[in-house]
């Protein structure tokens with residue numbers, strides 16, 4: 124019986140990850156060591172034992188499940204995908220040769236956590252090219268040679284770790300002879316946490332060793348431990364972030380402000396909304412647009428900012444040049460949190476949502492924001508070029524647009540053909556690709572609104588563009604996969620924004 128909760132797969136707190144070793148735990152037993160370490164601040168646990176047979180491992184795993192009940196600390200199993208369900212574990216950690224991660228995801232489904240070991244930059248690149256949502260985090264190591272793992276890969280060292288970390292937006296933990304005294308060397312490596320075996324399992328006092336590691340993590344600025352709860356062992360109360368959408372209304376509920384608020388809510392953010400335009404719209408198209416006066420757009424934003432602390436802003440349909448210019452001024456002068464711009468020009472059903480004379484004003488707003496998310500036709504308009512028809516052209520246009528605007532660009536590939544939907548993220552000369560299976564559904568209304576809102580909400584949680592984009596793409600892919608359950612209107616219907624919940 125699985126104890127996994129309903130709702131979206133949570134991002135595990137990898138700050139201090141205990142991987143068990145039955146021999147090193149000795150007579151105290153694995154459950155007792157885990158209990159002490161978790162009470163002192165371990166945030167994730169993996170059951171790793173190469174010698175126990177399946178039945179014995181299941182029995183031990185179930186004991187650990189009891190120990191962890193009510194702590195919120197996830198339990199993963201090393202290697203043995205088939206034991207996740209019998210143990211009721213939250214997921215599995217697999218090595219390069221254990222099982223294809225795509226196969227592991229297929230077997231375990233969307234609710235399970237999957238970690239993957241990597242030992243080189245090439246392996247990190249390959250893991251990052253997997254369909255979004257296949258793996259939840261990467262193990263990177265061994266940082267230093269370790270007696271715990273026989274025949275381990277060559278040590279990567281702190282510099283190798285930083286080089287591997289820079290190749291992926293997936294969360295990552297460092298592993299391999301990580302001790303409290305060596306943690307300072309990993310400061311600035313960008314990892315989300317460390318995984319340790321002997322530092323805790325072989326410690327005389329696992330609770331004291333845990334506290335020492337947490338203090339060292341805090342000093343090195345690694346993991347959520349560093350910002351939430353420090354070395355005290357206590358997590359801060361969770362604060363729900365506030366995210367604002369500045370966009371138009373879609374009465375059919377699939378796009379615009381309505382979609383944005385649903386995406387924010389589904390992803391655990393409080394949604395605020397400033398309207399730029401009313402549309403008369405259904406799944407079949409737009410029959411009219413009633414713009415909100417630019418001065419009143421400004422009043423809505425100013426009134427809100429005087430009261431509410433925002434963690435992210437998404438800008439969608441602006442409608443007119445005047446509103447676009449006003450929003451640009453507000454973003455420049457009044458907004459002090461990350462901003463995502465979906466440069467909405469034409470709806471999925473082909474209706475024009477931006478006056479032709481407003482394109483220039485939207486292009487002028489783009490350099491003021493942190494991320495711009497055009498689709499193929501919008502990127503072509505912004506570049507004054509023909510629309511990309513191949514992935515190679517899509518990559519070129521993403522780089523060209525990011526250079527021209529001086530900001531990050533996520534050029535979406537939904538308009539291109541192919542078994543996969545590939546979005547390209549261009550950031551400071553670097554390119555990353557986010558791949559997902561192309562979903563065969565007619566319910567594609569509001570996909571752009573949903574993705575940009577999901578990115579804003581995820582960034583409000585994780586403060587990392589790569590993580591935010593990866594998680595948002597996964598959320599949208601699932602929303603498309605579940606969309607056929609919604610039979611709304613005769614045209615392209617909405618995606619299933621609340622798929623994690625029902």
Ligand SMILES: Cc1ncc(COP(=O)(O)OP(=O)(O)O)c(N)n1
Pocket residue numbers: 140142169171201202216217218219221238239240261262263272296298318
């Ligand atoms: C968090 C974490 N990182 C790496 C590993 C190693 O996994 P793998 O490469 O499968 O090697 P074994 O642990 O199976 O020897 C891990 N278990 N956990």
Ligand SMILES: Cc1nc(C(=O)O)sc1CCOP(=O)(O)O
Pocket residue numbers: 142240241242262263264265266268269270271272275276298299300301318319320321322
């Ligand atoms: C289990 C494991 N995997 C590694 C990898 O590089 O993938 S290193 C390792 C052993 C880590 O143990 P300790 O903290 O005692 O050094």
Ligand SMILES: [Mg+2]
Pocket residue numbers: 201202216217218221
């Ligand atoms: Mg393994």
